[in-house]
Amino acid sequence: MTRPLLEVNNLTTRFRTERGTVAAVDGVSFQVAPGETLAIVGESGSGKSVTALSVLRLIPNPPGRIESGEILFDGVNLVKLDDPGIRAVRGNKIAMIFQEPMSSLNPALTVGLQVAEPINVHRGTPWAKAYEAATELIGRVRIADAASRLNSYPHQYSGGMRQRVMIAMALACAPRLIIADEPTTALDVTVQAQILDLLKEVTRETGSSLILITHDLGVVARYADRVAVMYGGRIVEVAPARDLYARPQHPYTLGLMASVPRLDGGGGRRLMPIEGQPPDLASLPPGCSFGPRCRSIIPQCRTERPELIQVADRHAKACFANV
Amino acid sequence: MQAYLARRLLALIPALFFASLIVFVIVRLVPGNIIDMMLAQNDVGADKLSRDQLVGALGLDRPMWQQYFHWIGGILLHGDFGRSLWQNTPVRELLGARLPVTFQLGFMALIVALIIAIPIGIYSAIRQDTAGDYLTRSFSILMLAVPSFWMGTMVMVFPSIWWGWSPQVKFVAFTEDPLQNLKQMILPAVILGTALSAITMRLTRTMMLEVLRQDYIRTAWAKGLSENLVVVRHALRNALIPVVTLIGLQAPILIGGAVIVEQIFVIPGMGLLLLDAISQRDYPIITGVSLVIGFCVMLINLAVDLSYGLLDPKVRYR
Numbered sequence: 001m002t003r004p005l006l007e008v009n010n011l012t013t014r015f016r017t018e019r020g021t022v023a024a025v026d027g028v029s030f031q032v033a034p035g036e037t038l039a040i041v042g043e044s045g046s047g048k049s050v051t052a053l054s055v056l057r058l059i060p061n062p063p064g065r066i067e068s069g070e071i072l073f074d075g076v077n078l079v080k081l082d083d084p085g086i087r088a089v090r091g092n093k094i095a096m097i098f099q100e101p102m103s104s105l106n107p108a109l110t111v112g113l114q115v116a117e118p119i120n121v122h123r124g125t126p127w128a129k130a131y132e133a134a135t136e137l138i139g140r141v142r143i144a145d146a147a148s149r150l151n152s153y154p155h156q157y158s159g160g161m162r163q164r165v166m167i168a169m170a171l172a173c174a175p176r177l178i179i180a181d182e183p184t185t186a187l188d189v190t191v192q193a194q195i196l197d198l199l200k201e202v203t204r205e206t207g208s209s210l211i212l213i214t215h216d217l218g219v220v221a222r223y224a225d226r227v228a229v230m231y232g233g234r235i236v237e238v239a240p241a242r243d244l245y246a247r248p249q250h251p252y253t254l255g256l257m258a259s260v261p262r263l264d265g266g267g268g269r270r271l272m273p274i275e276g277q278p279p280d281l282a283s284l285p286p287g288c289s290f291g292p293r294c295r296s297i298i299p300q301c302r303t304e305r306p307e308l309i310q311v312a313d314r315h316a317k318a319c320f321a322n323v
Numbered sequence: 324m325q326a327y328l329a330r331r332l333l334a335l336i337p338a339l340f341f342a343s344l345i346v347f348v349i350v351r352l353v354p355g356n357i358i359d360m361m362l363a364q365n366d367v368g369a370d371k372l373s374r375d376q377l378v379g380a381l382g383l384d385r386p387m388w389q390q391y392f393h394w395i396g397g398i399l400l401h402g403d404f405g406r407s408l409w410q411n412t413p414v415r416e417l418l419g420a421r422l423p424v425t426f427q428l429g430f431m432a433l434i435v436a437l438i439i440a441i442p443i444g445i446y447s448a449i450r451q452d453t454a455g456d457y458l459t460r461s462f463s464i465l466m467l468a469v470p471s472f473w474m475g476t477m478v479m480v481f482p483s484i485w486w487g488w489s490p491q492v493k494f495v496a497f498t499e500d501p502l503q504n505l506k507q508m509i510l511p512a513v514i515l516g517t518a519l520s521a522i523t524m525r526l527t528r529t530m531m532l533e534v535l536r537q538d539y540i541r542t543a544w545a546k547g548l549s550e551n552l553v554v555v556r557h558a559l560r561n562a563l564i565p566v567v568t569l570i571g572l573q574a575p576i577l578i579g580g581a582v583i584v585e586q587i588f589v590i591p592g593m594g595l596l597l598l599d600a601i602s603q604r605d606y607p608i609i610t611g612v613s614l615v616i617g618f619c620v621m622l623i624n625l626a627v628d629l630s631y632g633l634l635d636p637k638v639r640y641r
């Protein structure tokens with residue numbers, strides 16, 4: 001395997017809340033190879049967004065803080081970078097696309113400015129040139145009539161169109177990694193596939209890697225090379241997408257699969273809730289945090305915390321039982 | 324846009340009509356009678372005859388509605404606001420001399436207020452809960468609590484005690500000697516502006532905090548922008564929309580403050596004119612000044628509404 005583009009080791013991000021500090025991301029490690037698409041799946045509150053935001057050091061502080069771990073991007077530890085250092089990475093080498101297209105674009109600025117801005121900021125390209133590049137980018141995400149669109153404002157766009165603008169903005173500086181945090185959750189089902197196809201296409205063209213955060217196992221099967229399953233702030237299983245579908249090994253993943261009709265078919269299916277409540281991060285049980293909902297639970301699970309260990313080629317899980 | 328402007332201007336007509344009516348009536352309900360005052364001052368024996376003559380000469384013997392229509396007719400037909408009852412000078416002349424002075428004071432005070440309020444409000448928001456934030460917030464509460472007449476008085480009194488400084492007695496118009504005029508005006512403007520800045524500062528801070536929590540600000544950070552760009556380019560514009568409204572709402576407070584500050588610093592503006600006229604029950608001046616002030620407030624609010632379009636692209640004037 002080539003050297004990973006992104007290597008996250010033992011990342012822990014905590015938030016201070018009224019009920020004490022919670023580890024929203026708790027000792028998470030994963031890698032992303034150049035050109036690879038890694039999907040991160042998990043229930044709401046499992047720490048997917050916090051993981052993504054931590055990579056770009058966008059955790060609001062207070063109340064949050066990256067407490068430990070390292071984030072190696074191209075060999076450089078992003079956690080240790082100073083302010084100008086991390087700014088030079090954001091939007092330039094790593095770009096991010098957010099879930100809410102309706103609120104993620106600035107309502108007071110033109111679309112052209114917002115797409116051209118990273119080029120102007122990171123490359124020092126004069127605005128006129130940056131706007132030319134923006135026209136091209138807007139065309140590339142298949143917004144018709146790109147040149148005349150430059151001076152329009154986000155409120156004149158539909159949700160799907162805005163997400164296209166977000167993608168154009170993310171592509172502006174030809175990043176090596178794009179992190180898309182549930183880019184289609186807020187969109188109509190019919191538009192979802194278009195946006196994901198577009199994302200897949202542009203990352204393939206540019207050879208950039210993609211971290212695709214989603215609720216939707218259908219999306220995972222169709223777009224991801226590898227999958228990391230998160231539960232309660234930890235990665236509980238990680239495997240190539242095929243393997244995960246063929247041989248899920250963690251009881252939680254099994255539960256997710258069982259709650260979804262088998263793969264292939266189109267997107268749009270969300271994770272069905274598994275029996276029981278998602279874990280309360282402020283009062284996790286000792287041992288395995290999935291314990292209270294697990295059907296395969298054994299005595300060891302109540303006292304010891306399972307670590308993520310290799311169970312097959314490129315396939316790891318955090319569970320004591322054999323399922 | 325033009326249709327909108329035309330409609331807004333048309334809507335001013337009924338508003339001004341009611342304003343004029345109210346002003347006209349209320350002034351005459353103020354206790355104290357100008358005739359008594361005049362007679363007392365001239366030390367004329369208040370016999371019945373001279374009293375009636377005086378009333379007749381001033382036109383106060385006619386029914387109030389006739390007086391009103393005479394007055395409003397004069398304004399509408401000839402731009403004639405009547406004459407001062409005491410000095411017989413045309414009110415329009417007085418307004419012409421005093422209005423620019425008050426306008427200058429108000430404008431300078433507004434600039435001072437914005438220079439104080441906006442940067443400090445922003446600073447206070449982006450450094451929320453730091454010592455600097457607490458300091459500026461306490462300052463704004465203090466400014467809200469301290470009335471500007473008290474501040475003005477203190478500013479007059481203490482320098483004169485400590486350094487024997489005293490305010491210029493003779494007022495110099497801007498057109499005569501701009502530098503000298505600015506020297507005279509800066510202190511009153513700063514006092515009025517500081518008082519005005521308190522609420523604007525608080526609102527700027529609140530709105531900045533609100534805007535900084537929005538998703539599009541996170542997007543701006545994720546693009547790798549510096550804090551300056553995030554704050555100035557991405558946050559400020561959105562935060563200023565309600566601040567502009569507030570400035571419009573403050574226009575009457577600004578004018579009210581100007582009346583007091585003019586009194587303290589003896590600046591011959593509308594405020595001083597109005598106060599003198601009220602104490603002398605000089606009806607035409609009172610009504611004229613009030614009407615013009617009302618008109619200015621309405622215009623300021625119209626200007627504020629128009630300025631939304633510059634800040635918020637979603638605003639369409641229909």
Ligand SMILES: Nc1ncnc2c1ncn2[C@@H]1O[C@H](COP(=O)(O)OP(=O)(O)OP(=O)(O)O)[C@@H](O)[C@H]1O
Binds near residue numbers: 017024047049
């Ligand atoms: N700003 C914050 N303040 C306090 N706690 C937070 C904050 N953001 C996240 N958390 C904590 O982190 C946990 C994980 O949140 P995160 O947003 O990563 O979940 P997610 O997996 O992205 O869920 P979703 O699918 O709903 O987006 C939350 O349950 C919450 O306890």
Ligand code: SF4
Binds near residue numbers: 250251288291298301
């Ligand atoms: S470690 Fe135990 S409780 Fe946790 S998932 Fe595995 S079997 Fe279930």
Ligand SMILES: [Mg+2]
Binds near residue numbers: 049181182
């Ligand atoms: Mg999320």
